[in-house]
Amino acid sequence: MMPAEARAARNRFLATLLCVVVAGAIFPSVANRGLVFIAGLLWINVVFGLAFNLLFATGGILSFGQAMFYAVGAYAASVLSLRLPELPFLWALLVSGLAGAGLAVVAGTVALRRSEGVYFAVLTLAFGELLHIVITKSTLLGRNDGLNGIRRPVIDIGMLHLDFSAGDAFYYFILVVCAFLVGVLWMVTHGAFGRALLAIRQEAQRAEFLGMPVQRYRLIAFAISGAITAVAGALAAPWLQIVTPDLARWSNSTNPILFTLLGGSGFFWGPAAGAAILSVVFYTTRTLAGIADLATGGMLLVVVLSLPGGVLGLLNAVRQRATRRHSGTEAADG
Amino acid sequence: MAEILLEALGIYKGYGRIPVLKNVSLTIERGESHVVIGPNGAGKSTLFKVLTGELYPSAGGVFFEGKDVTRTPAWQRAQRGFGRTFQVARVFQHMSARENMLIAVETAERSRGAWIPPWRLAPTSALEARVAELLEDVGLADRAATVASELAYGDRKRLELGMTLALQPSLLLLDEPTAGMSQSERKASVDLIARVTRRHGISLLLTEHDMGVVFGLATRLTVLHYGEVIASGEPDAVREDARVREVYLGHE
Numbered sequence: 001m002m003p004a005e006a007r008a009a010r011n012r013f014l015a016t017l018l019c020v021v022v023a024g025a026i027f028p029s030v031a032n033r034g035l036v037f038i039a040g041l042l043w044i045n046v047v048f049g050l051a052f053n054l055l056f057a058t059g060g061i062l063s064f065g066q067a068m069f070y071a072v073g074a075y076a077a078s079v080l081s082l083r084l085p086e087l088p089f090l091w092a093l094l095v096s097g098l099a100g101a102g103l104a105v106v107a108g109t110v111a112l113r114r115s116e117g118v119y120f121a122v123l124t125l126a127f128g129e130l131l132h133i134v135i136t137k138s139t140l141l142g143r144n145d146g147l148n149g150i151r152r153p154v155i156d157i158g159m160l161h162l163d164f165s166a167g168d169a170f171y172y173f174i175l176v177v178c179a180f181l182v183g184v185l186w187m188v189t190h191g192a193f194g195r196a197l198l199a200i201r202q203e204a205q206r207a208e209f210l211g212m213p214v215q216r217y218r219l220i221a222f223a224i225s226g227a228i229t230a231v232a233g234a235l236a237a238p239w240l241q242i243v244t245p246d247l248a249r250w251s252n253s254t255n256p257i258l259f260t261l262l263g264g265s266g267f268f269w270g271p272a273a274g275a276a277i278l279s280v281v282f283y284t285t286r287t288l289a290g291i292a293d294l295a296t297g298g299m300l301l302v303v304v305l306s307l308p309g310g311v312l313g314l315l316n317a318v319r320q321r322a323t324r325r326h327s328g329t330e331a332a333d334g
Numbered sequence: 335m336a337e338i339l340l341e342a343l344g345i346y347k348g349y350g351r352i353p354v355l356k357n358v359s360l361t362i363e364r365g366e367s368h369v370v371i372g373p374n375g376a377g378k379s380t381l382f383k384v385l386t387g388e389l390y391p392s393a394g395g396v397f398f399e400g401k402d403v404t405r406t407p408a409w410q411r412a413q414r415g416f417g418r419t420f421q422v423a424r425v426f427q428h429m430s431a432r433e434n435m436l437i438a439v440e441t442a443e444r445s446r447g448a449w450i451p452p453w454r455l456a457p458t459s460a461l462e463a464r465v466a467e468l469l470e471d472v473g474l475a476d477r478a479a480t481v482a483s484e485l486a487y488g489d490r491k492r493l494e495l496g497m498t499l500a501l502q503p504s505l506l507l508l509d510e511p512t513a514g515m516s517q518s519e520r521k522a523s524v525d526l527i528a529r530v531t532r533r534h535g536i537s538l539l540l541t542e543h544d545m546g547v548v549f550g551l552a553t554r555l556t557v558l559h560y561g562e563v564i565a566s567g568e569p570d571a572v573r574e575d576a577r578v579r580e581v582y583l584g585h586e
Contacts, residue, residue, distance in 0.1 A: 196441070202427055203427070210438050
């Protein structure tokens with residue numbers, strides 16, 4: 001009985017992912033280049049938000065330092081692209097991911113000593129700010145000016161020669177890699193490891209007395225989130241073609257939190273929905289300086305105060321009410 | 335003399351400057367059902383926490399199967415054969431009874447060195463069968479799909495006991511296993527504990543208030559009073575001990 005249920009859940013996820021990818025693939029043929037640029041960032045932000053929510057919703061860990069992973073990935077890819085242009089880009093992505101995981105292990109080992117909510121959040125925030133300072137003091141990393149002129153890569157895999165340097169071509173690469181990362185996050189969330197994390201979140205001491213190395217599992221979750229976020233950052237570098245120390249700032253760490261609160265942390269796709277909504281807000285208000293922040297703040301207030309389940313929570317409630325009314329009428333008819 | 339499974343030697347523990355345990359020593363032999371009793375504030379729960387690894391003693395040692403585990407973290411003790419339940423049952427509230435049991439079974443498998451792919455969505459049929467068997471064992475087969483927070487309190491306690499049994503422990507440590515239960519639930523609970531410990535050859539340490547439970551299960555009784563052991567031995571002998579009668583049983 002259970003495997004069928006699990007298969008159904010997996011198929012539902014794959015169907016959703018496929019719809020998103022198809023929509024994303026069609027998008028450049030109906031939209032202008034400015035919109036395609038924003039869409040590319042959206043896919044990166046979707047991964048950024050989902051990687052945060054793996055920690056938040058599944059692991060019960062509030063990280064306020066996700067920007068450090070994003071920045072580490074972006075800077076690692078940039079430095080490799082500028083200093084070692086002959087290194088294949090897929091290797092650069094891999095190195096970025098490992099850098100993110102390594103940083104997460106270092107920061108997590110220290111911060112998880114005080115894993116109780118706010119202490120952990122503040123310690124991750126401190127690590128992020130520390131990284132920001134290190135970047136602004138490193139000549140290799142371009143100090144306050146950042147690094148620019150990062151080229152979009154050309155990828156050779158065996159017979160396959162893919163040139164992403166021209167036009168929107170790199171957009172498709174972003175789309176494919178992000179879809180893959182979303183798949184990885186879904187498996188981590190819904191597999192045996194995600195189950196264990198959920199158990200720890202609900203009753204850590206019980207999990208520990210069942211023989212679970214609770215702190216180690218939390219650290220692994222942090223490392224996975226760090227690695228995936230860093231790969232997302234590494235994709236952003238050639239897309240933006242410039243990286244600046246601001247990527248490591250706390251303001252960037254608030255982005256995945258915003259996506260998650262807005263979309264609904266209780267849903268796997270919640271942060272993705274939140275990222276999409278904010279992309280639309282930024283695009284429609286792009287000519288009016290300051291309006292985007294105002295709109296974001298206003299929406300966040302509304303969601304936190306009146307829609308604790310986020311936008312997807314609201315949609316879910318509406319759908320449930322509709323089905324109930326539907327079955328209610330049927331019962332009345334019968 | 336039977337083999338000693340767990341031994342606590344000269345345990346001291348205090349909170350701040352208030353001493354709670356003073357030179358407490360105790361042994362659990364294999365196959366024994368050892369019950370620790372004592373008035374409120376005697377230090378039963380603290381002793382229990384020191385034995386399970388929730389707290390480390392300020393002095394003294396805890397030895398399991400002859401090895402020093404005084405400062406071994408709780409999760410490692412669980413992997414070595416400690417099974418522990420809490421005074422107020424702790425289960426994963428938002429998961430069904432089946433999912434709760436699955437977590438315990440998967441964790442036990444990992445402790446035994448089995449590799450469970452982290453991305454595996456549904457457990458193998460062998461694990462699924464084990465989950466069903468354990469639920470059956472503690473009489474929760476028909477509650478498998480019920481979310482733990484909606485289970486009756488007695489059922490939640492039995493679920494927790496079943497999850498602990500999934501670890502196939504050699505020593506079961508139960509902190510007031512019948513606290514908060516009605517008289518009939520208590521009886522059923524004692525029967526269940528006696529049945530599973532006998533069937534799987536599990537040794538037992540429990541703290542308890544209810545004298546019916548104590549004398550129904552104990553093969554050895556230790557009385558704690560103000561952080562000190564004042565008597566330990568066969569239940570009937572302890573019952574006749576003058577000091578014990580004075581401080582504890584006399585009030586019942």
